[in-house]
Amino acid sequence: MMTASLILLAAFTLGLAWLVAISPGRLDPLRDAAGNVIPGSLSERVTVEIGGIPQGMIIQSVDPANPVLLFLHGGPGMTEFFMELDFPTGLERHFTMVWWEQRGAGMSFSGDIPPETMTLEQMISDTIEVADYLRAHFGQDRILLLGHSWGSYLGIQVAAAAPDRFLAYVGMAQIGHQLRSEVMAHAYLLETYRARGDTAMVRKLEASPISMTDGLSPEWMRVRDTAMHRAGVGQTHDMESVITGIFLPVWSVRAYTLLDVWRGKLWSRPFFWEALLRDDLSARLTEFDLPVYIFVGRHDQTANPALSRAYFDAIEAPVKGFYVFESSAHSPLFEEHGRATEILLNDVLPRVP
Template identity: 70%
Template sequence: MRIVGVALFILLAAVSFGLAWLWAVSPGVPAPLRDAAGRLIPGSLSERVTVEIGGIPQGMFIQSADPSNPVLLFVHGGPGMVEFFMEQDYPTGLADHFTTVWWEQRGAGMSFSTDFPPETMTLDQMIADTIEVTDYLRARFGQDRILLLGHSWGAYLGIQVAVEAPDRILAYVGMTQTAHQLRYEIIARDPMIEVYRVRGDTRRVARLEAAQVSMEAGTSPEWLRLRNAAMHGIGARHMHDMDSVVTGIFLPMLRVRAYTITEKINIWRGKLWSRPFFWDDLIRDDLGERLTEFEVPVYFFVRAHDLTANPELSRAYFDRIEAPVKRFYVFENSAHSPLFGEPERAIEILLRDVMRNVRRN
């Protein structure tokens, strides 16, 4: 009994310590911006705001070394997976050159709530929300147009906003741009299985082979349960050095001070809650068949061997696009997130090519 009592005491102490640590690192305040020497940058901006968008409160982080810099709106992936937390371990440097806005979409992160009607979780509403956020930023920072950067699901959403609201957009950047997601899923399956077969992971191979994905049936529940962990396991999901959702995303997210404890919980609730509203339409939609004419410059950032967004299919879609300017960039040393994997190159392209073409026009 004494051993049991000691074990229970240790367990309770560990839980109490863990909870105290979690509270301590969850004030819900983003860190101020500092220069390379650690000094606060005068006149810089680092804040979180909540704005009523589409009839509900939606949150965003805004960071800028100089708020007069061009506004860049980052449209995160998922559906429902916020990405501001990535700045902690994979700093992009965007805020040094842009007024960078990490908006958390309806149903995601700070914008998750069980109070608003689920029937508002539609693609049309998401497009309308993005345009409304754009208008808020244009008015607040006194800029006629802003730069739109979409990632994965956010690229699926963002490229449609670029068509719907060209008068508000300087240029559109699609990072790991989706074109026809179901085809991507089908193409990814066999190479992934082969990697695990070479490793001798027969259990994983058997599970992946039993998880069906096809043009006729779509993505089976078994495939959706396995795909993310399997891609992370071979460094082909979010980042090359991220081989686990737990160690690469869940635990680092707990350390991010910009979120409260409730918001950290809601990040995962939002991810699970949001995807079913959009997934079937997302995977079936062939953008190359309906969105090819753009009034704004279009730029694609792709990874050379992406299993989530096949670069050859993205290139085939890009080749069909007509735009005032269009450029296609391949990132050889990244996984699914080139901006976080090769930030120096991404920033160079944004400044040298994207913004230079915008100013020229």
């Protein structure tokens, strides 16, 4: 028994040492096709006091004079810079990319954050303050705002509150009414697994009640991600497992230290999840004073694209654009980065008032 315990301890220690070695909390410089560091380029972790607490962001750009693009990650509390490993967007070639990690998430997690500050109002205020810091730091009057999933729920409210800070708002997997999306996902997955003859998954889904009245059951939350990814309707269309598609890639991002990501994810989510589920944005937030664009993946069941479209149709804005990515699920910016970049450069920026 003692020998087995020692072997397990040794294996755990070696694994921990390996993770620390590959994730030292440093960013690699940006390089050209020949492997040379690009002169004048920017690739750094930055910590700024936002809303009274230190908050972290990753900033990368081949030319810091390029338009600033502030990316709002999903979750709540789930940083997304790790997606650049397997799905490089290349956006740092055209924009000054800012991967801000929100209050309580990733580099912005701290056990000293007062729980009472984990409110939507504070998150909106934080985002505006980050935008103001970036505008001043890079000498740009307005910047581009892009929100993904939970970040789209936050971002579209920021866009409504402070349109003067932004060139345009882009919502990827735009949330409109998340509880309705979850109910639709449950029905879709039941139909899919019945058609496949996967009786084991059908039984799990049937034992996972979900409704507009009672909300989400614990059983649904346990089976949800596995069922979605096996059906190709989760984070990406070709991601079959949260473990291989998210958990392991996060650990291998050298920009993060060992505990940057998961403690923030676990801590942040409960503060916002129930309100996020119940809020119907299309019933209360439809008028905007800046251009609004929405990117959806055809195969997405995390944020149902039909609901995103219904919300888009209700929106009044100076300029609007809705784009369906046929080969994508929840993350079209990463899954079809070429088309996403083309839209940003040739559709969004040229139409800025």
